[in-house]
Amino acid sequence: xxxxxxxxxxxxxxxxxxxxxxxxxxxxxxxxxxxxxxxxxxxxxxxxxxxxxxxxxxxxxxxxxxxxxxxxxxxxxxxxxxxxxxxxxxxxxxxxxxxxxxxxxxxxxxxxxxxxxxxxxxxxxxxxxxxxxxxxxxxxxxxxxxxxxxxxxxxxxxxxxxxxxxxxxxxxxxxxxxxxxxxxxxxxxxxxxxxxxxxxxxxxxxxxxxxxxxxxxxxxxxxxxxxxxxxxxxxxxxxxxxxxxxxxxxxxxxxxxxxxxxxxxxxxxxxxxxxxxxxxxxxxxxxxxxxxxxxxxxxxxxxxxxxxxxxxxxxxxxxxxxxxxxxxxxxxxxxxxxxxxxxxxxxxxxxx
Numbered sequence: 374x375x376x377x378x379x380x381x382x383x384x385x386x387x388x389x390x391x392x393x394x395x396x397x398x399x400x401x402x403x404x405x406x407x408x409x410x411x412x413x414x415x416x417x418x419x420x421x422x423x424x425x426x427x428x429x430x431x432x433x434x435x436x437x438x439x440x441x442x443x444x445x446x447x448x449x450x451x452x453x454x455x456x457x458x459x460x461x462x463x464x465x466x467x468x469x470x471x472x473x474x475x476x477x478x479x480x481x482x483x484x485x486x487x488x489x490x491x492x493x494x495x496x497x498x499x500x501x502x503x504x505x506x507x508x509x510x511x512x513x514x515x516x517x518x519x520x521x522x523x524x525x526x527x528x529x530x531x532x533x534x535x536x537x538x539x540x541x542x543x544x545x546x547x548x549x550x551x552x553x554x555x556x557x558x559x560x561x562x563x564x565x566x567x568x569x570x571x572x573x574x575x576x577x578x579x580x581x582x583x584x585x586x587x588x589x590x591x592x593x594x595x596x597x598x599x600x601x602x603x604x605x606x607x608x609x610x611x612x613x614x615x616x617x618x619x620x621x622x623x624x625x626x627x628x629x630x631x632x633x634x635x636x637x638x639x640x641x642x643x644x645x646x647x648x649x650x651x652x653x654x655x656x657x658x659x660x661x662x663x664x665x666x667x668x669x670x671x672x673x674x675x676x677x678x679x680x681x682x683x684x685x686x687x688x689x690x691x692x693x694x695x696x697x698x699x700x701x702x703x704x705x706x707x708x709x710x711x712x713x714x715x716x717x718x719x720x721x722x723x724x725x
Contacts (some may be wrong), residue, residue, distance in 0.1 A: 374431055378579075379576075379577040379579070379641065380577060380593055380597065380630070381480065382576075384416045387416035387417055387419070387420045388416050388689070390420055390423075390505065390685060391407065391416065391419055391420055391423050392426075394423045394427060395407060395423070397445075398444065398445075399423065399426060399427060399430065399444070399445075400429055400430060400444060400445060400446075400447035400448070400451075400452075401445065401451050402447075402448065402452070402498075402501075402503075403423075403426065403494075406494055406497050406498070407419060407422075407423070409497060410422075410461050410493075410497070413648050415596060417594075420434045421486075421490070422490045422493065422494075425486065425487045425490035425491070426470065426490055426494060428485065428487065428632075429463060429490075429491050430444045431444065431472060432463050432466055432470075433451070433459075434447075434544060435457055436459075436462065436466065438451075442690075449498060449503050449504055452495070452498065452504060453504040455503060455508060455509075457508040457509070457511035457512050459508075460488070460491065460508065460509055460512045461512055463491075463511070464484050464487075464488060464515065467479040467483070467484050467487060467711065468484075468541065479517045480662075481516065481517055481518065482517060484515045485514050485515050488512065488514060488515070488574065490511075491509050492509040492510065494509075495507045495509035495510070496509070496510070522671055522675075523662050523663065523664070523668050523671070524668055524671040524672040524675050525566075525655075525658075525659060525662075525664065525668070525669070525672045529555065529658050529659050530566055530672065532658040533562060533654050533655060533657075533658045533659075534559065534562060534563065534566075536654050536657050536658055537555055537558050537559045537562055537654055538555060540552075540555065540560060541657070542657035542658075543653070545656070545689075547653060550637065551624065551721040553637070554637070554650075556614055556615050556618045557615050557617070557618075557619070557635070558650050558654070559611050560611040560612050560614070560615035560634075561575065561616075561634060561647060561650065561651075562651070562669070563607065563611040563612075564604070564608060564611070564612070564656070565651075565666060565669040565670065565673070566634065566669055566673055567605060567607065567608040567673070567708060568602050568603075568604055568608065568671045568673065568675070568690075569605050569669075569673030569674055569690060569691050570592055570670070571595075571666075571667075571670065571692070572644055572647055572648070572667070573644065574592040574593065574594070574692075575634070575647065575666075576634065576641065576642060576643065576644055576647060577592075577593055578590065578592070578632075578633040578634065579631040579632060579633055580616070580631050580633055581631065581634075583612065583615065583616075583633070585609060585612075587603070587606075588603055588604050588605065588606070588609050589601050589602065589603050589604075590602060590604070592692075594692045595692065599717075600692060602690065619635065629641040634647075647666060648665060648666060651664065651665060651666050653666065655668075665667075668690070671702065674687055674691055674699070674702065675703055677690065678692065678703040684696060684699055684700050684703065687699050687703055691721060
């Protein structure tokens with residue numbers, strides 16, 4: 374199995390879901406739109422667009438056409454009739470709506486993403502001359518407030534690693550699986566905290582991506598590009614310990630036979646399972662913080678920036694295409710920076 378197999382499988386599943394949505398749940402005119410954007414977008418981006426547009430068309434059906442027309446029967450004339458006020462009401466609708474028998478809530482960022490999806494579709498048909506007006510362009514993007522960057526402090530990093538090893542604080546139910554999984558879980562947390570990789574990159578790792586001769590591994594980044602990253606001896610020890618234990622396990626799945634991290638069913642571990650195990654341990658060591666795998670990535674990025682002061686090396690290792698993304702999250706490590714400059718500007722003359 375090659376490293377790309379996991380990503381090919383994921384890509385194929387995304388494409389299958391997009392095709393199902395186009396054939397069963399979206400208006401027929403959407404097919405041309407998704408064909409047009411295929412070469413400029415990833416399958417995951419298109420899948421997100423499809424889900425966002427599905428909600429928009431549901432809103433059109435329920436609030437604009439009052440249930441008088443099925444979504445599959447919508448035409449470009451119907452799209453053209455949507456006003457900017459309709460779209461503004463759509464953003465309000467997203468605050469709390471019912472869909473598929475469940476309650477859904479959107480914050481400002483989720484609203485902005487859905488508006489972006491709607492705008493991209495309107496712009497496409499307007500530019501092709503298939504609708505005469507693009508009313509989505511008249512709608513202001515929701516104001517996005519800066520979110521505080523949540524990360525683990527150094528003592529919490531030590532504590533979460535200790536908690537994985539000891540199991541202290543776990544419930545009786547969690548302890549039943551702890552002995553079997555602690556070596557794997559420790560390797561996962563050490564890899565997150567020691568390299569800052571994304572959860573999708575970790576889940577997609579294969580056995581042959583690791584090279585212990587120079588403590589390096591290959592990751593597949595967003596968009597499919599590959600990078601070589603390096604880890605220290607602590608991470609290497611955790612990984613080798615896990616691999617030694619894993620060699621005793623067998624997987625019945627040919628597609629998962631080379632997967633690095635396995636679930637209790639000996640299949641490639643899922644994103645959801647990794648999210649759950651991170652939250653399980655993080656709640657014990659830092660109950661007031663909502664720690665996710667992405668927050669462990671932030672923890673690594675913060676520590677790396679503090680150690681190097683080099684925003685460009687942080688951007689490169691984290692796989693950010695735009696260094697401004699990195700600067701936004703790590704170059705303003707507020708309290709430390711503010712305290713460090715105290716006294717640097719002199720207001721009075723002092724004798725040495």
